[in-house]
Amino acid sequence: MPEPTMTAVPAPAGEVTLAAEDAKLVTLARSARARAGAVEGAAVRDQDGRTYAAATVALPSLAITALQLAVASAVAAGATRLEAAAVVTEASALDGSGHAAVRDLAADAPIVVAGPDGTVLGTVVE
Template identity: 75%
Template sequence: MSEQLTPEDAKLVTLARAARARTGAVEGAAVRDGDGRTYAAASIVLPSLTLTALQLAVANAVSAGAAKLEAAAVVTEASTLDGAGLATVRDLAVDAPVYLAAPDGTVLGAVTE
């Protein structure tokens, strides 16, 4: 199912794609905070630390002072959002849309609860 995005939400998909491509990571993510600032990240896997792209994007936003999220996007080859990343978004926004997109940027759907 393809979703129609606002220009601001389409920007999140673009940022997530760029983060994923830049590092060759499994996934990329981007979030927009309550002030309209955006944060992008790629998944990381280290011997001592593993974070999904969405967890890291939310952590970047929180470390910059964000208290609320408006929307998020994840670009991945997976067909579903990971539970850990979605839970991290829900810590700051119970109903913000989280868009799931394929590597080519095609939006497959959105989770809003």
């Protein structure tokens, strides 16, 4: 699978402005990350507008990215499609496994990538 491409969303004055629903995903992802003290936090919104948030799990016997876990939580709750996702991370790019998990349910859902302070770094659209 090719590496995901992060494309910045144009906005005035160099800042990215998100729709309220997508900004909520970033807030949920930041909260999940902070609550768990994890490397990453993520949130997804399903076809019915329900949201699911998760943090990275790094155990000796289990490793799962925040985005994979958020997608798994949505699927476990009956979601069949995703409208959008967000990841809060210190990394400069979206990891391939989280990207793939979102694409399993939505070929066109935007994935917002933000820094720990909530600053949007870009949106993965492929």
